[in-house]
Amino acid sequence: MAAGAADLQQPPVGPPSPDYPDQELLAPAPTVPEIKLDNGKDMPAFHPILTTDFFEYGTTANRLDRQGCAVEMGDAALGLACSELDDPPHWAVVRNMSDPVINGDLPTTQFHLNAQTTWAVAFYTAYGLYTSVNSSLATWAIIAGL
Numbered sequence: 001m002a003a004g005a006a007d008l009q010q011p012p013v014g015p016p017s018p019d020y021p022d023q024e025l026l027a028p029a030p031t032v033p034e035i036k037l038d039n040g041k042d043m044p045a046f047h048p049i050l051t052t053d054f055f056e057y058g059t060t061a062n063r064l065d066r067q068g069c070a071v072e073m074g075d076a077a078l079g080l081a082c083s084e085l086d087d088p089p090h091w092a093v094v095r096n097m098s099d100p101v102i103n104g105d106l107p108t109t110q111f112h113l114n115a116q117t118t119w120a121v122a123f124y125t126a127y128g129l130y131t132s133v134n135s136s137l138a139t140w141a142i143i144a145g146l
Helices: 002-008 076-083 115-145
Strands: 049-051 070-072
Touching: 002 115
Parallel strands: 049 070
Antiparallel strands: none
């Protein structure tokens, strides 16, 4: 993961148009990739994957990270279907961890532009390749471990 860390750096940000007063770009802290284990130390033990049927992401306002370790938008249907079988197959869900927690103070409904969703989509667009590669490796590791 360290080999790709430089590619995962968030860009400096500033006002989105010249209508704002001049100010310096804000540079984020360096990105340090890490693996968090569901072991009661890195995160609470058995911290669930949250499921939703709409485009959802964690923010500093909704604090989904306190309720679960990730948000998925559809995979739970497999778990539901398997739970109704007499002899369910072994199955696993591997999630792409594509978005950081989004700033919940960014405007969402009072303007035509939802700044929170804009950033969530931008993060996935920019970094989705890297999260997909890691998910592919994790999936291969699960299969190889069988």
